[in-house]
Amino acid sequence: MKKIVIIEDEPRTRETYKHLLAQNFTELEVAGEAGNVSSAVALIREVNPDIVLMDIELEDGNSFQLLQHLRPYNFKIIFITAYNDYAIKAIKFSAFDYIMKPVNEFEFTHAVANAVQALNCCPSSESQVENLLDHYEGTQKSGKLVLRTSEALYVIKIDQISHCKSDNSYTTFFLSDKREILVSKGMTEYVEILEDYGFYRPHQSFLVNINQINKIDKSDGGFVVMENGAEIPISSRRKPSFLNILQGL
Amino acid sequence: MKKLTWFYILVLCLSWGGAFLDTVWANDAQLDSLHCYYSAQIQGAESNDTLLMDALFAYGESLDDIGETELAVEQFEASWNLAQENDDVVRAADVGNYLASLYWEQGECEKSTSFYLEALAFAHKSGRVGTIAKIGMNLACNYSLSGDYENAITHALKALELKESNRHLEMICYHYINVANIFRESGNTVKWREYLLKAYALKDVEGCASAVDVAKIYNSLGSLAHEQNDLTAALGYFDTLLMVSREHDFQQGISTAFANMASVYKDLGELEKALALTEEAEAYLGDHTYEHIYNNNWKALLHKELGSYTEALNLVEANLARKDIGGYATEKLKAIELCYELNYLLGQYQEAFRWNDSLRVNESRFRDERVRGMVEDLETQYQMAQKEMQIELLEAENEVKTQRIRMGMGLLVLFSVLGGFGFYTYRMKQQQAFLLQTDLQQKLLRSQMNPHFLFNALSSIQCFMYQKDTELAAGYLGNFAALTRGILEHSRRDFIPLCAELKVLENYLELEVMRLDGKVAYQIEVDEQLDCDLHLIPPLVIQPFVENCIKHAFTGITYQGIVFVRLHEEKNHLVVVVEDNGLGFAKAGFASTTEHKSMSMAIFNERRLILEKRLGSPISFEVVDLSDRTDESSSGSRVIIHLPLLTNQNLNHEKNCNY
CATH class of the missing domain: 2.40.50.1020 (LytTr DNA-binding domain)
Incomplete structure (x- = not known):
């Protein structure tokens, strides 16, 4: 059983994710959920998940701050956001997967399936998350681009x-x-x-x-x-x- | 009195292909580095004349680009001499053409014409159709401006014939528009229109017109409309000219657009406006002699209309004192005419008499019926000879023609819409306050349509759907629809009834309560004294404060959070209190700015200033931190907003007083 963790500050939206996961991925176990940065850090350290669904805007901050706390990490991330131009740009520069709220079932299952598949073949790259944070903080104007191939x-x-x-x-x-x-x-x-x-x-x-x-x-x-x-x-x-x-x- | 046109930029446009990147580079470079760069090239080419000519040409071109005309002329003259020594007819034609255009720019008209003639001879030897036609047409323009219409039309028609018979469509619009302008100068409106429309029809066909040509076409269309007294259309065309020129950063076009608009406004009797536009035109004036002569004449005319005769006279006399005015027949005539009129108006009859004499001499020379007749005859001959070929050419243009018919209508419609729109925006600019208001409405709409909130709300509704709780899903979807509709409708209006504002607020709060799963509740209390249907409020004033509460006041609390909204009347004011039982500002970090929050506060302040000005009474809001209180149950924060108590009646009254 692979473990998945949900980081999302909207209680109802968490229910939606759990519903969609149960319907489509019997091999995944929801190992915990959190809505703010501090409890998310504790949860992820404790559970050591394989995949994390991560809403960008959290109650007391955002998921980029969360990642900063967790580096280095070795789980797959799927970002979720209602609306955040700036964060999405950083995500695109770094070849992460992301979906928009309200989620579309096809996009959601596609992104999770991709992450499951990547678990076996591709190790997480520290340079990928480094690039994400650089772009988000805007410190690196002449920056880099991450390209992901199979x-x-x-x-x-x-x-x-x-x-x-x-x-x-x-x-x-x-x-x-x-x-x-x-x-x-x-x-x-x-x-x-x-x-x-x-x-x-x-x-x-x-x-x-x-x-x-x-x-x-x-x-x-x-x-x-x-x-x-x-x-x-x-x-x-x-x-x-x-x-x-x-x-x- | 309209500004004619501008020339010779075409010469530069045609050569952009090869020297393009060099040009980009030269724009930023200092003269010194330009000198270094080309000196090296020139020295490197010492043994090879062809390379040397090209290097000199490129250097000259770069110098011309950065406005160093005199130095540029030196380079071209050196290149010209070399080309003649080597009997290199191709280069001699190109260099001669460029050199002639530079002389013209410097006001040396005769020298310019003689160089065009020599270049034309070389071009004929080289046999290149495009070059022969281009130089021939440039020469025709020189003749036309100096009043020699017979030579002008002869050369222009020859050039056109050459292009058409060879089906050489590249830059054909340049030729049509110049022929049109020659007819315009000689006072033949029918032919002017005919050739102008030819240019207009082909302007969008690839390669037929440069950006400058397009600008010229609009200018000419505008002037034609002006001539035929269709002033609204003229303004529309000049506005398009302005847009096109701005898009290409084309100073001369911008200046011309303003100047010609000024002349329309003069005819509309708005002299002050005309003068203001003229000053705007002057800001874009280049180095070209013609532009300055034109501008002086035009300003003199305006001053005359405004009654400042002496000032006007000084301007025309300055023009007539120029030795290069001989090259611009129409302007010279205009200046003499003005000089006569002004002296007459100032009571200096002897002077006036002298100028009147000179006016007659010049008039008969330039506006001779015989010359005009000859110009027309020549054109008829050309038409006859061309007739057969015209048909062929039309066939060749078949492609173009379908496009013309299909696009012609569309373009005309689009174009009048654009023209109308241009005029409309222009009017809008005069009403700055109104614009500000619109701008604010849009900002207001954007700040209320917080996408993060809207999509999260939808996401929560989606959850009810997955859980098959259709009643709740449908209920919240209703709230969602009512909220977005309320925002869309109200943000356009200045004031709405209190009940409408409260309805939007209620829908918003319902969605927040749902989203936060009941962690927060709300209570809206309205004092019985207030009549919610009668009393008015600027739309969406309360919601930003409530949103702030919900976002910041309740983070991490373990008890039931409540937002209170209370409204009552106090000394003819509407008092709105937004209160919560949360953390209080100090703990909630009210001062910390998230982007959205600071935006809605900034907009509130902006609106407040405008409303205060309009209503003539202050709008205030104060913030009270309740968290210091010893009594824990009443911790939290309170915002108190004071607005004037408005009804339709006192708003109308205010309108009557202020407007």
Whole structure:
């Protein structure tokens, strides 16, 4: 029996989680629940759970403060939040799973199933949580991005990303050292967070790091040539605003 | 009196492809580093003339970009000499064209025209259609501005013919708009409109128009509307011009938009406003000679209308004293005309007489019927010759045409909506107070629609559904709907009946009680003296204080928490008391700011100031910490809000007094 712990300050919402877990995961035992940071720390230390469902806003603080207390830890985390733009950005930068309240049964079971599966193969990474806290506290503006693939967890420097290419629900990251990393998440997940770091979409399927542009080739409707030699098309509709941004540099 | 247009930026636009990144770099760099960078390039190219020419050209271009026109001219002249020595016709044409445009900018009109002629000759030798047409059209503009319409139309039509016969659509709008402007200058409104609409139809087709051309098209549309006395439409077009120019940070366009709006307002009789807009236009004025001459003439005219004749006269005399005014026929004529009128108005009849003479001489030279007739004849000839090809061209544009028909209507509608909207926003700006109010309403809406609370409430309702407690789920869903509806409706209004405000508060508290599983209860008491239907209150005033209580007062308590809301009347004031039996501010950390809380308090304070001003009586709130009391049962905190007691009647009275 794997142990799961619920950290959530809304009593009724806890009931919902317990209900959904009982319906869908007979192999999981709810080993305890807590609604504030101090009791959550005690509970998790005592129970030593495999998975923690973690609401971000708690009665007396938030779950990032909770994690700070627990480091290093070796359980899987699923974040849950009603609304918190800032925290979600940090979560996206660090490749954690998250769901929004009120929870959707499909998303909920999908996230828990993922965590169960990851228990056997992938150890938790300290650098992943470190990146999360760095982004949340906003101390690290030229920061890193965590990419999770089925076989590994990559921590890459954002300024070493040359560009990203979208392929339906997959995104390929092309790095300046010519490495390529394929992750099974749509590019829209990354567009929003990388825009703050000088990334722009010259084309629906591409996101480029403006600092790694070598030149703009005007032939054939226009190309961006990256420092690593890659050529990326510019769509005619996005051209004016793209050139505007470059001119503003 | 309308500002004509602007030129030659096209020359720069066409060359952006190659030199683009260099340009970006040069914007930030100091002149010194520019010098270092290009000196190295120039030295490196010593043995190779072609490389040297290109380096000089790029250097000149970068210097021009940062406004060092004189230094730029030096580089281009050096490059020009080299190109001639080497008989490099391609480079000679490009350099000559650029150089001519710089001379024009400096007001050296004759030199500019002669350079265009030489560049044009080189372009013909090189056989490049785009370049021949571009230079020909630039030359035509020079002629047109200096009043030589015959030469202007000849060169312009030649350029256009060349482009059309080669189906060379790149930058075709630049050509149409210039031909339109030549007709405008020569006073032919029908042809002006015809060519302007050609440019307008093609402006959205890829590659046909630069951003500057689009700006010019709107300017010309606005001026045409003004000319035909459709002042509202004109303002709309100029407003669009302003938006387009701002979007591209195009100073000359911004300045022109303001100046032309000023001229519309002058015709509307709002002279003060016209003067204010003129001053705004001046803030964006560049170095171009034409702009300054135009601006002086225009201001003189305004001053004349306002009765400051001497001031006006000084401005025109300054214009006429310029040696470069000869290059701008229309402006010169305008200046002379003003000079005559002003001297007349000032009673200096001898001077006036002298200027009147000179006016006639110039007028007959520039506005000669014969010349005008010739211009029209030339155009008719061109039309005849082009007729066959026109049909072909139209076929070639078939794609474009479907787009034109489909988009034309849509664009026109969109465009009038945009124009109308532009005008509307412009009006709004005058009513700053009103805007502030709207802004506040939106902020209020956002602060009350606390997403964290709303989604958590929904999440709790979801729980009842999973537990199959449909009665409770339906009940709370009802509360939820009533709360959100109340917030949406009330945040738009200035005052609502007390009972409506209390209803929203009740719905909110019901949801909180449910969410916290009965850990907190509430009690609302209204004094019998108050008439809840009659008395009014600004919407959503009480709720932020209650929300603060619930968020902070009860953390970690083990007894039943209660929020009391009490309302009563006191000395013609409405007194609202929000009290709790929780920790008290000191312990609850009331001073600590969570983002949402501080936002709702800031908004309360902002609203308070506006309401106080409007109602002419103070609104106060005081906070009492009850936790120091020895009696434990009455610990907690109390907020007391004093509002003027309002009814529809005394609000109407207030309106009558103040407005």
